[in-house]
Amino acid sequence: MVVHHLRLGQIHRTNHVLLAAGGKGLNVARAAYALGQNLRVCAPLGGPTGQLVAHLAAQEGFEDWWYWYENGDTRTCILLIDPEGGDATVINEHGPALPMDDWQSFTASVVAASENCGLVTISGSLPPGLPPSALADLVRQLVADGHRVLVDSSGPALSAVLESGPYGVKVNDSELAAALGKPIGSLDGAVAALTQVRAKGIELGVVTLGAQGALAMNGHETVLAAPPSIRVISTVGSGDSLMAGLATGLLRGWSLREALHLGVACGAADALSIGGGLLHQPDLDAMRSATIVKLYP
DSSP states (O other): OBOTTOOTTSOOOOSOOOOOOOSHHHHHHHHHHHTTOOOEEEEEEOHHHHHHHHHHHHHHTOEEEEEEOSSSOOOOEEEEBOTTTOSOEEEEOOOOOOOHHHHHHHHHHHHHHTTTOSOEEEESOOOTTOOTHHHHHHHHHHHHTTOOEEEEOOHHHHHHHTTSOOSEEEEEHHHHHHHHTSOOOSHHHHHHHHHHHHTTTOSEEEEEOGGGOEEEEOSSOEEEEEOOOOOOSOOTTHHHHHHHHHHHHHHTTOOHHHHHHHHHHHHHHHTTSSSTTOOOHHHHHHHHHHOEEEEOO
16 A cells, blocks of 8 residues: 555555555466466465455456465565655565475475476465475476476575476575575676576576666576666565566577566566556566666676
8 A cells, every 4th residue: 555654653544555466476477467478376375365365366367276275364465655765665474384284285286287387487485384395395396297497485495496406596686695605795796606506407597686687597698687777666576577577588488688688677667566566568668678688797
């Protein structure tokens, strides 16, 4: 919701409220769908808030493949945006713990939903109570079935995923630095980090660098894509839109340079409006025209 002159301890009123199915995976789906990409969205849902998420996602036209758990409600997230105050203030509820039996049933549904899909993207953190290896085990299952898997995660789960053989990872610089146990700090540091990622047998490494854009490396080239300077409304969901653009380009058989160009333009366009994964065509067209892509170094 938009709140002008947001102050703690005060009563505020707003006429600008956006209610949407959220979470990183749904943000990716929303942006990819806006780009014309066919997709299936999978997530564990529960309780009345889970029912609301499913209803909102259905209104957007997504093909869904939900796994319903019985104990607990899907978490909520509140974004407070002060147009005079810069980026959004985000309040994330902790989600419910998911027992291993439920997680295993969910992963089975993901594997089933992935049949005949050209690329599987995995975005977000593990539910509380699961070991970091849980996400890596899902990646291994999908890879064993012949799928290209592109992962955006963080923390111990990301560290485990780096050893599980995904096709690619897309993470920000601080997440990658934590997973590798060394600071990045510069473009050369990002190149060194991605080289270390690829040494683990991962084909594609992408690290996002905030306003500097993103650096991507595969077995053929290293590419830097930099967006123009913009007036940020909210960066919430920008990384997810970048993921959507990158994945869409890869699915269409584009070069790494072309796919990263679209991804960074999507991320910048997302930051120009309120709502994760929302891409307005005029914004996207402008960002695609102004984003600079080059080989690095």
